[in-house]
Amino acid sequence: MDRAHYPSLARKRVLITGGATGIGAALVESFAAQGARVAFVDLDTDAGDALAARVASAKFFRCDLRDLDALGATIGAIADDLGGIDVLINNAASDDRHSIDEVTPAFWDERMATNLRHLFFTAQAVVPGMRAAGGGAIINFGSISWHLGLKGLVLYQTAKAAIEGLTRGLARELGGDNIRVTTIVPGNVQTPRQQRWYTPEDEAEIVAAQCLAGRIQPVDVAALALFLASDDARMCTGHEYFVDAGWR
Template sequence: MTSDPASTGGLAPAGTPGSARASYPSLSGKRVIVTGGGSGIGAGLVEAFVQQGAQVAFVDVADGPSLELVDRLGGAAHAPVYRHCDLTDVAKLRATIAEIEAILGGVDVLINNAANDDRHSIAEVTPEYWDERMATNLRHQFFAAQAVVPALKRAGGGVILNFGSISWHLALADLVLYQTAKAAIEGLTRSLARDLGRSNIRVNTIVPGNVETPRQMKWYTPEGEAEIVAAQCLDGRIQPSDVAALVLFLASDDARMCTSHNYFVDAGWR
């Protein structure tokens, strides 16, 4: 690992204090898939891996911001590849991953980032809404992992990083289905890590705190933001680049003995 900004084109992810960011030689040329990569944390992940010299493909349903991201990063050594994909459609998910594998020549890293934290009350939940929320926030993580495992084994190993949420650790209000799904992801990670470890496949959960993204900003007033910062151990708002810094480390060979655990980036908001 180095901290030479020139090795990533002298760029630092948006929101990064200063310009020097860690560089991981082991990520150069790696074939990375990011779900939900068109905006927010996902876009920060795509940018961070591109800056490491990785070959990145990402899926999303929001074509506008996704294509803008591809255009913005088009001058990189490996420009990112975007494919529209509704992750609740498992057949489409499998087909899209197969297409990406063919484009990249394999897969080394899967980042299961996509999710949706729409608020809801207990009384509003129907069986149909339950199924839709589980498909949106949990089911695709398993089926994406299942789809890439053969490619990871052919590569001699790899990394799967599942995104959880701090919300259920804090028992936040009006998120019962989202928090149920996110709690299950930590169990999914432990199970996958055990079953895939002898194939040199590492699986971990990333648990972000409240990250300052346009989507999150719509839920909070300035007073609400101040309450979050006051509850953290550290001042300031978490940025997508802060989450990306942890993801890069766990995806790199520097984290070769890290698996089956949850890694928080929450400024101590617990």
């Protein structure tokens, strides 16, 4: 399949969180293929190093996004290395299953730190540079899960629902600086991680509930991210955009 090319993404300085595997890796590869200068962060050193070796124009920085001091230092190092950040892709998350009964205050805090808190602080860190550059794009990642009310994901869904509110608030606050803020809401994307949770029968049920046949691939999600980061989306902000094959 021929993919769209966006001239406005050439030489853009792009930071992607959770970029070593799955959707994140597709984002890294897709932005690099557009001629963007890409930096990505992840906890998985082996996968991060392997991806950076495969995509020569992408640079890997190991960082635990739950550690806000380390996060700030890492973003500073990336901004210095790239000369600034034009596009932030807040992709990192963890959808570990859990029951209501096993949730403790400590587990709640850890899940919010993993799935919500860092999105705000990464945005806060890149905004001054975007303002100075005359604008930028922040793309957050939500989830179809809370729209469907799936089981075993109460804390994940709480965080992902909040991300859509965060997006709207940031879009209003930053619009005057020509900084656009959007959310991508993926459906059930066929990644190795997701295949841990679903049997072939489960996957068949998901496809049957979609309007479109077939399984969503990471590159399908990356295609929307490319558009939202490009100048073609210059009037898109404050909303969520679904890539879910019409899953209902």
